[in-house]
Amino acid sequence: MWPLVLLVLVPLPAFADALVATRLIRATEVVRAGDVAVQRGQLPGVASDPVQVVGLEARVAIYPGRPLRLADLAPAAVIERNETVTMLYRQGGLTIRSEGRALGRAALGDTVTVMNLASRQSVQGRVTSFGQVDVGPTTTP
Known part of the structure; x- marks a missing residue:
């Protein structure tokens, strides 16, 4: 007799790369490539690729270690x-x-x-x- 294996599918959180600030980015300052680092985590609304944020301007101050939310960035003036x-x-x-x-x-x-x-x-x-x-x-x- 074959043993019965029951497979239970449990939804697991999806982990993706998120960008965090490596230094204080003041409001109206343009984000450069060295200002961001990739961190593993589950964060909705956060940029995942440096191409998305480099050259954009911060609308608010973004502190080191904090995620770069796309809502906090805008085209540079x-x-x-x-x-x-x-x-x-x-x-x-x-x-x-x-x-x-x-x-x-x-x-x-x-x-x-x-x-x-x-x-x-x-x-x-x-x-x-x-x-x-x-x-x-x-x-x-």
């Missing part, structure tokens, strides 16, 4: 608050260029409010490159 920027208005063949002052921080593709230095009027525009904001009808995503 290319325009700082109070920075002088070039505003471009384009419609058809017309292009108007003016200087303005950014009233907030913004990354590429973000919308930012800019005060025109000549007229003191505030307008919103989309960041298209370092120090350049498109205003007017071309600002729709």
Whole structure:
């Protein structure tokens, strides 16, 4: 007679790699490759590959040994608050260029409010490159 073997399937937690900070990463600081290390663990919402986080900016302070949550990171800002920027208005063949002052921080593709230095009027525009904001009808995503 053959012995009866009963196989019981018990769900086990899935272990995956998680990234943790190797040093204090202050808010608005860009994450570099040496700032993260891979650690084994079960952590939902945490980055698992350095490619996911290198070059992003921390939204909050991340302390050494703490996991890097994707919600705590964002694209790096290319325009700082109070920075002088070039505003471009384009419609058809017309292009108007003016200087303005950014009233907030913004990354590429973000919308930012800019005060025109000549007229003191505030307008919103989309960041298209370092120090350049498109205003007017071309600002729709």
